[in-house]
Amino acid sequence: MKKILILLFLLPSFLYSQDGTIDLGFNNPVHLNNPIYNGFSSLGSSGGAEIYTTKILRNGKIAVYGDFNVYQGIPTNKLAILNPDGSLDTSFNVGLGPDYVDQYYGSSSMICEQPDGKLIVVGSFTTFNGVSKKNIVRLNLDGTIDTSFNVGTSSNGYITCVKIQSDGKILCGGEFTQFNGQPYASMVRLNTNGTIDNSFNIGLGFKNIINSFTENGIIKTIDIQNDNKIIVGGKFLKFNNFIKINLVRLNSNGTIDNSFNIGIGGGNNTTNGTNNGQIYRVIYDNSLNKIYITGIINNFNGNPSYNLLRLNIDGTIDTTFNFTSVIGYNGLNSNGYIYDMNLQSNGKILLGGEGINLNNCTGSYCSRIVQVNQDGTIDTTFDCKLVGTYTRVYSIDSINDSIIVSGQFTSVNFEPIYKGSIVKVLQNGLTDLSFNPNLGTDPYTPSFASSISLNDGNIIANPTYSINYVYPNGDTNGIYNERITAGLIKINSDGSIHQNDYANFLTSNLYSYYLTKDNASNLISSNPFTKKIGENGLINNSFASTASIIAPYNVNIFVCDHALQNDGKIIIGGNFRYSSPGNGSYRQRLMRVNSNGTLDTSFNIGKGINGISVAGTEGYSVNTIALVPNNKIVLGGVFTDYNDNIISNIVRLDSNGTFDPTFNSGTAFNSDVYKIIYQQDIEKLIVIGKFTSYNSSNSNYIIRLNNDGTIDPTFTSPFAIGSTNSRVVNMVIQPDNKYIISGKIDGVEFLKRLNSNGTIDTSFANSTYTAVQNSFGDYDLVRNISLLPNNKILISGNFNHINSTRRDGIAVLNNSPFLSTDTFNKNSLHNIYIYPNPVTNEFEFNSLIEEVSIYSLEGRFIKKFKDYETKFNINELKEGVYILKIKNQKSFTHLKLIKN
Structure with missing residues (x-):
């Protein structure tokens, strides 16, 4: 039996919100009537x-x-x-x-x-x-x-x-x-x-x-x-x-x-x-x-x-006003039509019309709004372009700093900022998010390649309009909250853009399929090359490039996962070959780099992950990497061979990259593995994917394994066998060992929470996720799941509605803060205390302890110590307040620890 220790001082904000429902405080306001498009329409x-x-x-x-x-x-x-x-x-x-x-x-x-x-x-x-x-x-x-x-x-x-x-x-x-x-x-x-x-x-x-x-x-x-x-x-x-x-x-x-x-x-x-x-x-x-x-x-x-x-x-003509800069359609030397103008409080004049192209702009996608200084020259600080099949500005009105532009157009500034013929713009021409905003990414193809939460509650995410999409002016940028992105962007905990670091991320121009954090506040980003980037958006140039990665058999390059070891080394897996400088050899779909990004030659994978990719298929790939005790490494994905050892979509390696034959997987999985997570506190492996059996035992799309590779019989998949494309694709584990999973069964996209034994948690809201079209795949409406510091759930992917509520590619879901604790007799440990507390690097207890688990203040599992250690080193943890769960035989208690 389980009990839930509620953190009472965090409880009030969750009293009236069912777990899994939308947190309406993130990226508000939203469109109450939830159309796909913004603004006006004459066609619906x-x-x-x-x-x-x-x-x-x-x-x-x-x-x-x-x-x-x-x-x-x-x-x-x-x-x-x-x-x-x-x-x-x-x-x-x-x-x-x-x-x-x-x-x-x-x-x-x-x-x-x-x-x-x-x-x-x-x-x-x-x-x-x-x-x-x-x-x-x-x-x-x-x-x-x-x-x-x-x-x-x-x-x-x-x-x-x-x-x-x-x-x-x-x-x-x-x-x-x-x-x-x-x-x-x-x-x-x-x-x-x-x-x-x-x-x-x-x-x-x-x-x-x-x-x-x-x-x-x-x-x-x-x-x-x-x-x-x-x-x-x-x-x-x-x-x-x-x-x-x-x-x-x-x-x-x-x-x-x-x-x-x-x-x-x-x-x-x-x-x-x-x-x-x-x-x-x-x-x-x-x-x-x-x-x-x-x-x-x-x-x-x-x-x-x-x-x-x-x-x-x-x-008479005022000759001090010299306006000669606007020309006509497609850069031709003929005037466009100026249908309206507006005199602003600062004396500048806004012009709107049809065929108004600025500074010899060519092509049909040119500026339809121009701001003119009091001397008639163009104000180049104002840049607002309206886009549509037939683009016209018929009316402009302003009061103070508010500029309302209307006419006939669909989007603004070459980005998929759908406005339906009316927009409010700022003095620099950017859209004003206080008026009818498109929050999130593009509503027609809403997609996030990756997202991750930071310790301070902020979010790093990678919105993208559509993979390989090119805008009419040649840009391949994404969009978030009506602002251009070039790969990653930093988002505040309320969903707004973190303006201080916006320019850094835009300049870094990093597109990322997969993100993790190290202990030095760096982000590890992969797609297709692995790089380090600070939480402020600046690339860590001391980390060597992995640009020698090439595609195997003319298949696209994918880095699907990477895992950060305690020594700072990074294991990288995917669908690639890495060319070793100077010797012409390759690292096939798996490699390890040192903390500075150089190749770790001590990691010897031999022929590596083998199998010839077939055009039109997903191809052979390492999809997921899990680090387990004794410095061993578990890989999952789509493969049948590791360095001439016959395997089936899962393998365990020793720390030097050699095959570990003691991992007892038998015939293993009959189909793809997407993600493996090692649960340190219970010493189990939880595995999700497209499979329906493991070692000839039925197990549909999710299974829990013991550390030796055998099936954990205390966990049972809740799913029946579905259609061919059924699968579970993503997962996070809550501190109470419940699993939040996403996937698609029999054509229905879902986000569910499972109890620790695999049964469906009916207290978690059962929501429907929809999109106009898919950018990544028909099973990627919810592509990324992570827990925020307050234990709420960050999701991103390819959706534009959750149930009937508009959310373009990213949302936060309500979730109660808690710590899960076993039902023990806690009274026998009431005399345990920590010293020193606050602590800088190392702490002790006043008596021997069997096991200590460290959680964040919000209940997220961080680390475990075992085997009656007497001193506990937490040098790698950031400053803050933590909760210790202390176990000794069949008794337990919780204590607060302050890290300086």
Whole structure:
């Protein structure tokens, strides 16, 4: 029988969490509705959405308007409000919303907020939530229609932009000839109740010429100066029968302001009488008393331009603003389209559009957002690239340091940062993780090659987008929490990136299949070469390279495992040949290196692990290495021969590499072995793999062996024989000798906990792990398992959901802290004490002790002393507090030890 000693001071955080359930404190927030994709969609899948207007409201929320019907898996039709963190504000509900939206009939200025928080929304719709509302509507704070706003029959054409004056009156621009039955050519001003303000008189209004025919002008943008004069931009050639190409300034009563001297105005050269240019956005800069205009503008008043200009208040070009850096599609000498711009509080200007490629960037994956300094030069500290089949930025809004970018795109900065047409970026162009983050790795192919926990609770992990995947710009980087990784990355215990060491790991560029730690705070990393790296991400260059490893028989190189001996030497196993410098001999699938990385020639494996790999198969390989007493070494994997000794997937070696015939495995395993762990406290070997028998005895996928290789009859596999690809692939052992295992049986991926006798622990949550597609194999959804210092469970692999909760490739599971102790009479050891305590290197007891086991404060087994030793050396342990389990005959006790 077992008892569990609970560490009471650690207990409260675990009181309400079942073991094996997700720890929601790791990498929070998560997407409550758990879509595979982030952001908006018009198809119920990644991409497809077009957002035309985003507006940051006074309360920090964001109004979003465009062609979409889903946000993060939640139905929402064409108009939504997001909370500052990117979650959907469910208190705002427009029901069916507008019946129609279209980019051609839109702009970045289709939403305005009144001082009372109500929203004016314009567009090309005929109904709103099933109610007849033509092209303009006012909404209450909850998204319902404000019926006190009455525009009559409204406009007979679409409305593209709206602006509220300081007196509350509403300016509307678009392409129409009438408003509520009265003649208004493309612009009108309304009173606060929706009626027409007849004091605003634009005469004949705005006209355009297309193929020598006069048509309605189109208003795309309106801004208001401090003196209440109104700047209007769009696509037109005349205002009230005066030549005004695409730009005009009006007095507050609607008449032309003749002090605004723009000459022939702005746009492209006309062709066959057609106006080819237009202005998408005007912004009045109150601090400089200047005016920014942007759009399709190749010339302005006869002067060449590049789609962005700054004008003096009198309409002349401000020559101190020299913008000439943005060119068009694929690096060609033609301008892209700038659909929107945003003037930030620091005076810099953000530009977004289509075909905006920066600094002669070539290819279709180039920058669609540019930041411009106050003198017109490009701000090279800002780097934000949006990617998609059709990539456009229609709207940019900012407040303080918050920049919201929207349009039509799927991902950001060439990485699989799926945003669904809306993203919040920082001042340097990186995505802002406070808004709708993709936490973990890529959700479409979420995969971690390796992960390991450190003593301080931090994590080293290797996220990867997909093995051998190359990004459109040629990069082969991975991704974690929306930041580029080049192999390994250091993660804080809460799931955030450890920023202090981020650059070091990025520079080291180490991809690792397998990680371990030594006692000097080094990480041992393998794939395909074994290297030492500090916990800070810096490579230990004093450790010799193993780059002479080559592939056997033209098969890919794999270092599958390595084991660190007490003397600092490292045993390396996998599917490789190591070429010994100078003598032309090989180390076949197994080698040992000295603590400095040089080959240990005293480790004599002869011909080593043999067997010819067959193309299309897993090949012969050493998959796992376990160090056992008397300096012996147990290997597991896929092999049939060791130095001419017939074996079957398991072998034990002496310390010098020679075959140990005393290991009684008989006919051994009938299929692959994936992992072997030696349980020091019970002196057993636990083995997992693809096998269904051992030495002709049934044992499906997991078995426990005695130290001599015979079967431990006290442990029985809980699994029946499954389909061909059934297997147990990974495992860790808890301090109470329970086993956390992962694998796949009959097509079902699982993570389970077994009791020490092999029965399934039903107190451990039974979860389902799913992924869109697999990067490593159909049995690697949970590829890595390790225990954190607080005894919680770190898992990583190829999953993007656990049950119905979004987790992209990495998660922490709840697990109770404990120490397992046998049922002994503890009272007889109550007079035992330790000295010295605290201790630096060596401690003793005041009487003889049969056995001492050392555990971390959280209950993790570390080390055991036996055979009535009198002095106990712990020089290799780090400073900290440890728990000793002391056994003498049939009595025991626990004591606390402090290591200085």
